[in-house]
Amino acid sequence: MDEKLLQKLDSLLFIIFVFFSLAMFSNNNAYAENRTITIPLGASNPHFETEAKFWYEPPVLTINSGDTVTWLNSDNEIHTVTSGKGISREEFAQGTMTGTSDGYFDSGSFNPGHSWSFTFDKAGTFYYFCTIHPWMNGAIVVSTTIPDYATDAQGNEIEKFPIVKYTQGKEVEADLTWEPHVILTGEQITFIFNFYNPITSSSLMSSTPYRFVIVQNGTEIFSVDDATQYSGGYKYFVFENPGPVEFKLEKIDNTNLSTQFSTLVFENPSKIKQETPIIQPARNLALSQAVQIVFIGPPIAIAIFIIIWAKWGDKLRKKKSH
Ligand SMILES: [Cu+2]
Incomplete structure (x- = not known):
C-alpha cells in the first residue's frame, strides 16, 4: 500500500474512533450521574470575613432524577447535610440557632475529609442545611426527563403495543x-x-x-x-x-x-414543586462588588485618561508647534 492510502486509512480510523467515543459518551449521559458538592474551607463561619463564597459549592445544583450527589467536607469542622430550611443570616443575628429539618435526608455529622452521598429519585426542589451551623444553606433541584415513548423498567423502548x-x-x-x-x-x-x-x-x-x-x-x-x-x-x-x-x-x-x-x-x-432557590452567599458579594467599583473604577478611568492624553496630547502639541 502506498503512503497516501495508509494516511487516508489512518484518518478514517480516527474518525470512526471519534464517532464511537462520542456515541459512548452520549450514551453514558442517558444514565444516572454522580455529582459532587464541596463544603469549602471556612463554611462554618457565619460572618462576612469567611473565605468561603458559599457554604456548599455549588449552592444550587440541578440534577436529573436518579442522580447521586456526594457532599465532600473540605472544611476543618464537622458538618451535616440535612434536608429542610436552615436560618438566614438575619435570623442568626437575632439569636436563632436552629433550622427545621423535614426528614427527607440527613447525613448526620461527618468529619473533615469525609463525604456522604444521597440518590435523588423524586423530582422537585429540596433545601438543606447543616444542623451544627444552620446558616449553611443549599438546594438541590431535581428534574425529570420524560421520554415521548414508553419503555420497560430497564429503559428499553417498547416498540409495539399491545x-x-x-x-x-x-x-x-x-x-x-x-x-x-x-x-x-x-x-x-x-x-x-x-x-x-x-x-x-x-x-x-x-x-x-x-x-x-x-x-x-x-x-x-x-x-x-x-x-x-x-x-x-x-x-x-x-x-x-x-x-x-x-x-x-x-x-x-x-x-x-x-x-x-x-x-x-x-x-x-x-x-412537581417548581421553585428557583435563592441561597445567600457566605460572603457579602454585593458589598465587595460595590467596593470594587468605588476603589478600582476611578483609578482605571484616570489611567485611561492619562494614556489618551499622553498619546493624543503629544500629537496635538506637535501640530501646534509646526
Ligand atoms: Cu456545619
Whole structure:
C-alpha cells in the first residue's frame, strides 16, 4: 500500500474512533450521574470575613432524577447535610440557632475529609442545611426527563403495543396494552389485555379467570381477581408514585400460569414543586462588588485618561508647534 492510502486509512480510523467515543459518551449521559458538592474551607463561619463564597459549592445544583450527589467536607469542622430550611443570616443575628429539618435526608455529622452521598429519585426542589451551623444553606433541584415513548423498567423502548408475552411453557399468549403509553402519576391509566391459544391463535374461551397485579418498587400496590369477557379484560389504575412497575397476569384459567410486563412511571410535571432557590452567599458579594467599583473604577478611568492624553496630547502639541 502506498503512503497516501495508509494516511487516508489512518484518518478514517480516527474518525470512526471519534464517532464511537462520542456515541459512548452520549450514551453514558442517558444514565444516572454522580455529582459532587464541596463544603469549602471556612463554611462554618457565619460572618462576612469567611473565605468561603458559599457554604456548599455549588449552592444550587440541578440534577436529573436518579442522580447521586456526594457532599465532600473540605472544611476543618464537622458538618451535616440535612434536608429542610436552615436560618438566614438575619435570623442568626437575632439569636436563632436552629433550622427545621423535614426528614427527607440527613447525613448526620461527618468529619473533615469525609463525604456522604444521597440518590435523588423524586423530582422537585429540596433545601438543606447543616444542623451544627444552620446558616449553611443549599438546594438541590431535581428534574425529570420524560421520554415521548414508553419503555420497560430497564429503559428499553417498547416498540409495539399491545405487548405480546407467553406463559413459561408457551401455554397461553397474553397481550397487554395500556393508555396512555407513557405513564404519569395522578393520571388514570387503562389496561387492556387478551388471552390467546398460541398454537391455534384463537382466543381462549370467554370467562377465563385471572388475577391482575401491579407491583411498584417491590411492593404490591394493586391486585384483583376477575374473569375475562370475550377472552379479554380491562382495568383502570392511578399511580401515586413514580418508579419502575411490574404488571402481572397470574392464575390464568385457575392454574399457576402467569406472565409479566414492566414499565416506568414518571412524576407528573404539573405536580412537581417548581421553585428557583435563592441561597445567600457566605460572603457579602454585593458589598465587595460595590467596593470594587468605588476603589478600582476611578483609578482605571484616570489611567485611561492619562494614556489618551499622553498619546493624543503629544500629537496635538506637535501640530501646534509646526
Ligand atoms: Cu456545619
